[in-house]
Amino acid sequence: MVGASGLIGQHVVERLRARGHGVTTAARTARDGVDHALDATSATEEEFRALLAGHDGVVFAAGADDRDVxxxxxxxxxxxxxxxxxxxxxxxxxxxGLSRAAVLGSYYTHFHRGHPEWRLTERHPYIRSRVEQARAGREAAGPDLPVAVLELPFVFGRAGDRLPNWSGPLDRWARSRSPLVAPPGGSAATTAAHVAEVVTDALERASGADIPVALENLTWSDMIGRIAAATGHDRPVRRLPGAVVRTALRLTGVVQGLTGRQSGIDPAHAGNLLLRELFVTPSRPGSVDEALAETFPRT
Incomplete structure (x- = not known):
């Protein structure tokens, strides 16, 4: 398990062990529960071979985040x-000679397949990297090593002190006295525990499929309102016009350009993406409420 100390990684390790599988854990930083301190971005093939020797499968749950600039x-x-x-x-x-693998990717690759007219890989460096990750990874694995690619949306939940890396600003906003506003559109959502179930199932079946993962589809208004309610600061969510969001994103892109930086999701085109309903049909519908409450506790 590469990326074993993260939110999802910890849930995957727990689920695999509960199913009776032996798991070796690797993460960038040594900590309790990590067998090998290994930076995946700099590890060589030889280092990976030494880590993988004697194993049947591998899970990759690391990588660069779409919020990086x-x-x-x-x-x-x-x-x-x-x-x-x-x-x-x-x-x-x-x-x-491993017989199965799983890579934790992004649901943007799902929309890339379904909507080529959105030109996601041309416009967004992060999405291009996720599409290339799946293609090049499977090419490297060859025909005898099936690689399941899990396409993940917003993931709620907690694992010890680990929370979703995007949750902090939303938590502070929900607990503040600032008005709550939300634009049109929305996103699929799931939980870290559900992702762990899907990973385990994919490994046990030696799946080589693209697997969109979702429990619920939430409008931005619904998501923000439920986050505020979870914190105990329930209040109405006002509608934010899409034009305002597009303008703010374009200005963000201008500032980034002036400072020589570039987002993984290009602000010039982000409005056309984030104001859509990025919904995924759940294979097994469920609720994210329990994990949402763990992510945004009342105290």
Missing amino acids: PRAPAYPVFHRGNVAPVVRLLTAARQE
Whole structure:
């Protein structure tokens, strides 16, 4: 399990062990529960082979986040974080004779397949890296090593002190006295525990499929309102015109350009993406409420 100390990684390890599987854990930083301190972005094929020897499968749950704003051009940074380590890892897995693998990716690849007219890989370096991650990773794995790619939306939940890396600003906003506003559109959502179930099932079946993961589809208004209610600061959510969001995002892009930086999701085109209903049909509908309450507790 590469990326074992993260929110999802911890849930995957727990679920696999509950199913009776032995799990070796690796993460960038040594801590309790991590067997090997290993930075996936710099690890060589030889280091990965030494880690994978004697194992049946591997899970990759690390990489660069879509909120990163590196120096322009951004794509090499996202390639280095999301594509190159997966290629080295799955090359090593093939050489060591592993029989199954899972990569935790993004639901943007799902929309890339379904809506080529959105031109997501042309416009957004992060999405390009996720699409390339799946393609190049499977090519490195070869035909005898099936690689399941889980396409993840917003993930709620908690694992010890680990929370979703986007939850902090939303938590502070929900607990403040500032008005709550939300634009049109929305997103699919799931929980870390549900992702762990899907990963485990994919590994046990040696699946090589693209697997969109979702429990619920939430409008932005519904999501923000439920977050505020979870914190105990329930109040109405006002509608924010899409034009305001597009203008603010474009101005953000201008500022980034002036400072020589570039987002993984290009602000110039982000409005056309984030104001849509980025919904995924759940294979097994459920509720994210319990995990949402863990993410945004009342105290």
